[in-house]
Amino acid sequence: xxxxxxxxxxxxxxxxxxxxxxxxxxxxxxxxxxxxxxxxxxxxxxxxxxxxxxxxxxxxxxxxxxxxxxxxxxxxxxxxxxxxxxxxxxxxxxxxxxxxxxxxxxxxxxxxxxxxxxxxxxxxxxxxxxxxxxxxxxxxxxxxxxxxxxxxxxxxxxxxxxxxxxxxxxxxxxxxxxxxxxxxxxxxxxxxxxxxxxxxxxxxxxxxxxxxxxxxxxxxxxxxxxxxxxxxxxxxxxxxxxxxxxxxxxxxxxxxxxxxxxxxxxxxxxxxxxxxxxxxxxxxx
Amino acid sequence: xxxxxxxxxxxxxxxxxxxxxxxxxxxxxxxxxxxxxxxxxxxxxxxxxxxxxxxxxxxxxxxxxxxxxxxxxxxxxxxxxxxxxxxxxxxxxxxxxxxxxxxxxxxxxxxxxxxxxxxxxxxxxxxxxxxxxxxxxxxxxxxxxxxxxxxxxxxxxxxxxxxxxxxxxxxxxxxxxxxxxxxxxxxxxxxxxxxxxxxxxxxxxxxxxxxx
Numbered sequence: 001x002x003x004x005x006x007x008x009x010x011x012x013x014x015x016x017x018x019x020x021x022x023x024x025x026x027x028x029x030x031x032x033x034x035x036x037x038x039x040x041x042x043x044x045x046x047x048x049x050x051x052x053x054x055x056x057x058x059x060x061x062x063x064x065x066x067x068x069x070x071x072x073x074x075x076x077x078x079x080x081x082x083x084x085x086x087x088x089x090x091x092x093x094x095x096x097x098x099x100x101x102x103x104x105x106x107x108x109x110x111x112x113x114x115x116x117x118x119x120x121x122x123x124x125x126x127x128x129x130x131x132x133x134x135x136x137x138x139x140x141x142x143x144x145x146x147x148x149x150x151x152x153x154x155x156x157x158x159x160x161x162x163x164x165x166x167x168x169x170x171x172x173x174x175x176x177x178x179x180x181x182x183x184x185x186x187x188x189x190x191x192x193x194x195x196x197x198x199x200x201x202x203x204x205x206x207x208x209x210x211x212x213x214x215x216x217x218x219x220x221x222x223x224x225x226x227x228x229x230x231x232x233x234x235x236x237x238x239x240x241x242x243x244x245x246x247x248x249x250x251x252x253x254x255x256x257x258x259x260x261x262x263x264x265x266x267x268x269x270x271x272x273x274x275x276x277x278x279x280x281x282x283x284x285x
Numbered sequence: 286x287x288x289x290x291x292x293x294x295x296x297x298x299x300x301x302x303x304x305x306x307x308x309x310x311x312x313x314x315x316x317x318x319x320x321x322x323x324x325x326x327x328x329x330x331x332x333x334x335x336x337x338x339x340x341x342x343x344x345x346x347x348x349x350x351x352x353x354x355x356x357x358x359x360x361x362x363x364x365x366x367x368x369x370x371x372x373x374x375x376x377x378x379x380x381x382x383x384x385x386x387x388x389x390x391x392x393x394x395x396x397x398x399x400x401x402x403x404x405x406x407x408x409x410x411x412x413x414x415x416x417x418x419x420x421x422x423x424x425x426x427x428x429x430x431x432x433x434x435x436x437x438x439x440x441x442x443x444x445x446x447x448x449x450x451x452x453x454x455x456x457x458x459x460x461x462x463x464x465x466x467x468x469x470x471x472x473x474x475x476x477x478x479x480x481x482x483x484x485x486x487x488x489x490x491x492x493x494x495x496x497x
Contacts, residue, residue, distance in 0.1 A: 058323075058415045059454045060402040061447045063474035075474070076398050101421045102410035108423075111396070135396055148412050150402065167398070175397030244462045 037159045037268045045272050053280040055138070055149035057241060065181040066250060068257045071165050072123065078177045080132070080166040081123035081258065082116075083186065087131065090114030090156040092139035094148065110139035110148045113173070114156030116164070122258045124166075133173045134166065147276065152180040152245045154236065154276065157269035161186055162239065163260065180245040185237060186263045187255055194233045195252055198225045203249045222249065236273035241280050321461040321470065322496035326418040329387035331456065331497065332371045336424075337386035340379040344392070346430045346440045347448075349377050352390065355449060359484030361456065361493075369497040370456050388455060390448070392428030400427050400474045401447040403454040415459065424451045434475065443475045446483050453485075458492050 063075040072078050095109040118130045126132070136156060138149035147155070153176060165182035166174035176182040185191060202222035226248060235243040254260070267273075329335075338352045353375040356362055362371050376384045393402070401424065407413040408420040426448060427433075433440035446469055453470045460472045466480065468488040473479030 054412050054414055056402055056404045056412070056415070058459060059404070059451075061400040061450050061474050062398050062472070063400075064472050064479040066479075099406075099410060099421070102406070104410060106406060106410045107412050108404070109393075137397065137399075144411065146411075150399075150404075169396065177398065179398065 034268055041269060041272055045275050048272065048275050048279065051279060052146045053276060054146055057149055057152045060150065062179055065178045068253050071177055071182065076167045076177055078165045079124050079168040080126050080174065082118045082126060083120040083122065083163050084116050084118040085161045086114050086156050086158050087117045088115055089158045094139045094141055107148060110137055110150055112136045112138050112156060135169060135173055135175045152240055153183050154239050154241065154273045160267040160269050161265060163254065180240045181247060181250060183239055184251050184254060185239060186265045187260060188263055188265055191237065192262055194229045197229045198248060198252060203252050234274055235277050236270050241277055321459045322492050323416045323457045323459050325416050327457065328420050332368050333373045334371065335374045335376060335386040336372060337376045337378045337384065337389045339389055339391045341392035341428060342390045342426050344428060344430050346433050346444050347426055351441060351445050352448060354445065355452060360449060361452060361485055364490040364493055369493050388422050388424060390424040390426060393425035395427050401425065401451045403451050422455060442483050446476045446481060449485060453489060456493060457496055458489065
């Protein structure tokens with residue numbers, strides 16, 4: 001009996017030590033900000049109980065990117081690759097236009113602008129401490145309690161940190177290069193565990209953007225690993241509504257290319273995002 | 286008695302294992318190329334679809350001829366017999382503004398990387414999901430003449446593929462997932478990007494067949 005009690009106490013001590021350690025890398029100021037955010041998030045999660053998610057994010061044509069080189073140089077060129085944090089909730093607006101069929105104004109577009117504090121510059125002409133505006137196509141319709149999104153990426157929340165590939169729209173405003181191909185979570189231990197499912201060979205071969213019969217076997221290996229990885233991770237961690245919009249091979253290459261270290265960081269709004277995804281998953285399907 | 290009970294327990298466990306295996310197999314999502322389509326109803330006659338091209342969607346790249354070519358070979362007509370989908374007319378709205386049609390194509394100044402898009406509305410006129418019942422829809426094409434490619438022929442090929450792709454969405458086709466077949470419904474913006482084809486391919490036809 002004594003042994004059981006001692007073992008139990010030991011496990012408890014270890015668990016507490018692990019929890020304490022995970023907070024250790026945050027500064028006091030970051031910790032306070034995070035605690036304040038927690039209160040906001042609780043309120044926002046409650047507000048989302050009644051919310052519906054609608055959008056055209058499965059019905060658009062955009063360029064797909066498969067390599068870092070493509071992202072930086074092809075099609076819409078990337079002007080900035082940065083790591084940073086949203087310093088406030090994004091401002092969103094809906095665009096209406098008269099529709100003859102319904103004989104009333106209907107929503108035709110949605111715009112969100114989020115102020116993003118750059119913490120690290122990986123590519124392009126910017127410096128840590130700069131604030132840029134990031135544009136995404138979504139907005140909240142408060143009349144009907146809906147989130148309307150034309151973008152595959154989840155909303156921009158205060159306190160959330162991301163790796164961004166950004167293309168300039170002028171006036172210090174940027175859109176995400178390739179939508180969900182251009183925004184990635186900071187690699188933490190949980191994400192790293194999922195990434196470890198992929199072999200180097202399978203990741204490499206998937207960069208080839210063509211039908212190559214010889215690579216079929218490795219492609220199939222990549223697809224299997226991809227399906228395994230998707231089972232182990234929540235889409236809210238990846239920042240997309242639909243986990244199939246996340247390119248693990250490209251993510252692995254980005255981490256490698258820019259030598260981005262694993263961080264002890266979890267986005268504070270992940271719980272709200274998970275809630276949004278669960279609403280999206282269960283409605284109208 | 287005890288032996289009998291043990292036998293029953295073993296049998297029960299075996300049955301449980303088989304049952305769980307079957308359930309897990311059924312629960313594995315289908316990634317096959319033939320299932321890339323959405324549910325929900327459409328508001329138009331899919332074998333008599335009339336597409337109106339608004340003046341805002343016509344420019345030096347997005348010509349009326351580029352749109353009207355969708356009724357010819359390489360488009361969505363004549364894929365099956367009898368036809369499962371058929372575009373009966375493409376109407377030049379600046380010339381015939383009051384013509385009856387089911388869906389309009391309009392030009393749009395997208396802020397950020399989008400080439401074309403379909404928006405669907407429910408019966409109340411609210412934007413709705415791809416999987417829902419649709420009461421109205423509009424196709425939007427990027428109205429920039431410079432984004433479609435570096436040469437005239439590239440621009441035509443890419444713009445046409447995006448238009449055919451959006452009409453594919455109108456027929457409730459989704460982007461293929463985990464599928465490397467050439468298809469006009471592949472996510473890629475430009476022809477060749479992510480195996481996106483210039484015209485409607487067998488994979489697209491199979492999905493129409495599976496959906497309708």
